[in-house]
Amino acid sequence: MTNNLIRCADRELSLGSPVVMGILNVTPDSFSDGGLFSNSEKALRQAEKMLADGALIIDIGGESTRPGAKLVSESEELDRVLPIIEKIHQELDVITSIDTSKAIVMKEAARAGCGMINDVMALRGDGALEAAQQTGLPVCLMHMKGEPRTMQSEPQYDDVVFEVKDFLTQRIEQCLAQGIKKEQIIIDPGFGFGKTLAHNITLFKHIDVLTELGFPVLVGASRKSMIGQITDRNIEDRLAGSLALATLAAINAAAIIRVHDVAETVDALKITHALA
């Protein structure tokens, strides 16, 4: 990994060893916490707990990216996320990340104190590249084949590792051409986004091909269907599978692990760090 220190607005994030990003979904239709945190007081309490449990980043999302989820308008997404970002920054000392593909949400989230942009569309949306560059925030560029509504209908690749690497390389070039600094770029293979179980497994075994690009790699596999497919467990019973994947990701030099279960993941990473 080449970037050890990333500037996230007024805070610095050290990526010397893998850090945990806690997921805070503020959608009524969120796939695993079912809108539990759509009220800002509850969301604040959850963010506080994730921080106390060892998360260094809280990733706030107002639009579900699960297959078949309803599209959300700009104003609805802003109404969902802005009060929560503001509240978290009034009360807590933590880096927040905005999980969005919309340019206006990126800009307003940055104004409200967000320190990072997490875009599952890798800044391919209207005005997203320009907006991200204007905020000066680090960006996580994720690979997705297709779009959330249809991405899981028979995705096909000749060589999934090569195609993901090639896509991310092109998005990195676009970002650099737009003036986003190299030190502000994080990449992500996008587990479960337009990929079958076989694609996810192949990609997971080759995370090193992405780390070789010289950018921090974010891995998000927490509670995902690939765990359900292997273990035959429902979402609420995928903790052990999520920890196994977080551990493997850390061993394979992932820099950021995006998870629902922060305390358990932090412990697993401490053990991995001490022994691996």
Ligand code: 9MG
């Ligand atoms: C929003 N979101 C859901 N899954 C994700 C993943 O795997 N990576 C990133 N960066 N964001 C994700």
